[in-house]
Amino acid sequence: xxxxxxxxxxxxxxxxxxxxxxxxxxxxxxxxxxxxxxxxxxxxxxxxxxxxxxxxxxxxxxxxxxxxxxxxxxxxxxxxxxxxxxxxxxxxxxxxxxxxxxxxxxxxxxxxxxxxxxxxxxxxxxxxxxxxxxxxxxxxxxxxxxxxxxxxxxxxxxxxxxxxxxxxxxxxxxxxxxxxxxxxxxxxxxxxxx
Numbered sequence: 764x765x766x767x768x769x770x771x772x773x774x775x776x777x778x779x780x781x782x783x784x785x786x787x788x789x790x791x792x793x794x795x796x797x798x799x800x801x802x803x804x805x806x807x808x809x810x811x812x813x814x815x816x817x818x819x820x821x822x823x824x825x826x827x828x829x830x831x832x833x834x835x836x837x838x839x840x841x842x843x844x845x846x847x848x849x850x851x852x853x854x855x856x857x858x859x860x861x862x863x864x865x866x867x868x869x870x871x872x873x874x875x876x877x878x879x880x881x882x883x884x885x886x887x888x889x890x891x892x893x894x895x896x897x898x899x900x901x902x903x904x905x906x907x908x909x910x911x912x913x914x915x916x917x918x919x920x921x922x923x924x925x926x927x928x929x930x931x932x933x934x935x936x937x938x939x940x941x942x943x944x945x946x947x948x949x950x951x952x953x954x955x956x957x
Contacts, residue, residue, distance in 0.1 A: 900950040908943035
């Protein structure tokens, strides 16, 4: 009876596991709950990893390191911030520490694609070319601008979340994103003219 009641508590009204119940179960040692929790955030963490690492094996190692740190620190998560912010702070610190050790960084994932399954071949090709131009332009941004831009647009994080992750003031984050967008616009306009 206790097992079924526990399962009912984990399942939200939509029929899926709620994040809070997954966190609680994972902190109590439930490996399936932890795996489910990680599946919610793996893409976001991997996206951040691709921002910092030039190759897939380093990115894979980064993701694994982050999730080990999350697992080991899960019992210390107090819920004062959103879980995603807490997790991304761990990911960001892990990436910064790894880069400081290796001194390598790459702005945007090389395999990032802007695809629309309803688009025809010509439109998909144009989008692919556009994505490459954007990747090239982002690579030329100063690292502090590129990181903030990646977290804002590609990790879909708010200014407040980015501030907590990078320990930079919110206004600095806004300024970095604004400047990054301005530099990208100038770069893209010059590409169109040339």
